[in-house]
Amino acid sequence: xxxxxxxxxxxxxxxxxxxxxxxxxxxxxxxxxxxxxxxxxxxxxxxxxxxxxxxxxxxxxxxxxxxxxxxxxxxxxxxxxxxxxxxxxxxxxxxxxxxxxxxxxxxxxxx
Amino acid sequence: xxxxxxxxxxxxxxxxxxxxxxxxxxxxxxxxxxxxxxxxxxxxxxxxxxxxxxxxxxxxxxxxxxxxxxxxxxxxxxxxxxxxxxxxxxxxxxxxxxxxxxxxxxxxxxxxxxxxxxxxxxxxxxxxxxxxxxxxxxxxxxxxxxxxxxxxxxxxxxxxxxxxxxxxxxxxxxxxxxxxxxxxxxx
Numbered sequence: 128x129x130x131x132x133x134x135x136x137x138x139x140x141x142x143x144x145x146x147x148x149x150x151x152x153x154x155x156x157x158x159x160x161x162x163x164x165x166x167x168x169x170x171x172x173x174x175x176x177x178x179x180x181x182x183x184x185x186x187x188x189x190x191x192x193x194x195x196x197x198x199x200x201x202x203x204x205x206x207x208x209x210x211x212x213x214x215x216x217x218x219x220x221x222x223x224x225x226x227x228x229x230x231x232x233x234x235x236x237x238x
Numbered sequence: 239x240x241x242x243x244x245x246x247x248x249x250x251x252x253x254x255x256x257x258x259x260x261x262x263x264x265x266x267x268x269x270x271x272x273x274x275x276x277x278x279x280x281x282x283x284x285x286x287x288x289x290x291x292x293x294x295x296x297x298x299x300x301x302x303x304x305x306x307x308x309x310x311x312x313x314x315x316x317x318x319x320x321x322x323x324x325x326x327x328x329x330x331x332x333x334x335x336x337x338x339x340x341x342x343x344x345x346x347x348x349x350x351x352x353x354x355x356x357x358x359x360x361x362x363x364x365x366x367x368x369x370x371x372x373x374x375x376x377x378x379x380x381x382x383x384x385x386x387x388x389x390x391x392x393x394x395x396x397x398x399x400x401x402x403x404x405x406x407x408x409x410x411x412x413x414x415x416x417x418x419x420x421x422x423x424x425x
Contacts, residue, residue, distance in 0.1 A: 136417060136420060136421075138362055139362045139365050139366050139420055140366065140413065140416060140417070140420075142355065142359045142362035142363040142365075142366050143352075143355065143363060143366060143385045143386060144385075145356070146352060146354045146355050146356075146363070146385070146386060147353075147354030147355075148265055148266070148269045148354055148386075148387075149265070149268060149269045149272050149281075149352060149353045149354045150265050150268065150269075150353075151264040151265055151267070151268040151282070151285060152268075152278070152282055155260070155264055155268075155282070155285070155286075156257060156260050156261070156264075158282075158286065159260065159286050159289055159290075162286055162290070163290060163293070
């Protein structure tokens with residue numbers, strides 16, 4: 128039984144012995160020239176990034192990030208924003224010494 | 239046209255030289271590619287890419303090896319690239335199916351029949367090719383070049399940039415692995 132199995136195995140392993148060379152298909156050169164003239168990149172070198180499915184996925188991610196940012200901004204309280212704004216204005220005023228103009232402002236008030 | 243004239247012609251982008259190159263090597267390139275990718279359409283694509291690459295990078299060919307050795311090296315590299323891209327597509331197809339996209343079923347590659355195998359050996363050769371497809375890349379290349387292209391161990395070693403002893407060892411391991419795979423398929 129083993130001898131028969133071994134014989135079969137050898138037959139399979141040697142089945143390519145004396146095999147003829149497979150010839151390239153007809154009009155191979157014509158198709159090759161056409162491909163070269165088209166200037167196409169080899170198919171295996173095509174970037175997967177350019178596939179529409181990835182482009183759509185990237186677009187969806189960008190839209191999702193936008194939506195999250197807008198949603199978060201709308202939810203933050205007005206007071207919180209106002210206090211932040213005041214702080215910013217005060218710091219700018221201090222930096223440019225705008226607070227010195229208070230006297231002028233007071234004079235105007237008296238009128 | 240001798241090899242030097244051919245190389246010079248290719249460097250000058252001479253179309254006659256390019257046609258001569260394609261006519262001389264197309265069957266060797268196609269036969270090597272079909273042995274590795276086991277599909278005629280894919281093998282033709284690989285063969286076309288090989289000649290495009292040869293044409294574009296002939297200026298980089300330093301003639302340290304024979305032109306045929308260089309062309310075989312490009313062919314095996316391109317064929318392996320195609321197998322890798324086929325594998326990643328298959329993996330992506332499985333993931334798509336898991337998420338309910340891509341309704342097309344993932345096709346298993348059908349049994350491959352090499353056109354040059356004699357009729358009475360076709361069944362055995364199909365089993366052997368199925369087993370070859372499961373070999374590690376370097377064993378697959380060594381086995382294909384030696385068995386299908388009838389290259390000597392010396393020539394295979396030049397294509398694979400290794401020693402003859404390393405090729406002997408690769409071939410020995412390839413045969414051992416093929417036996418194991420065939421035993422498993424049978425049982």
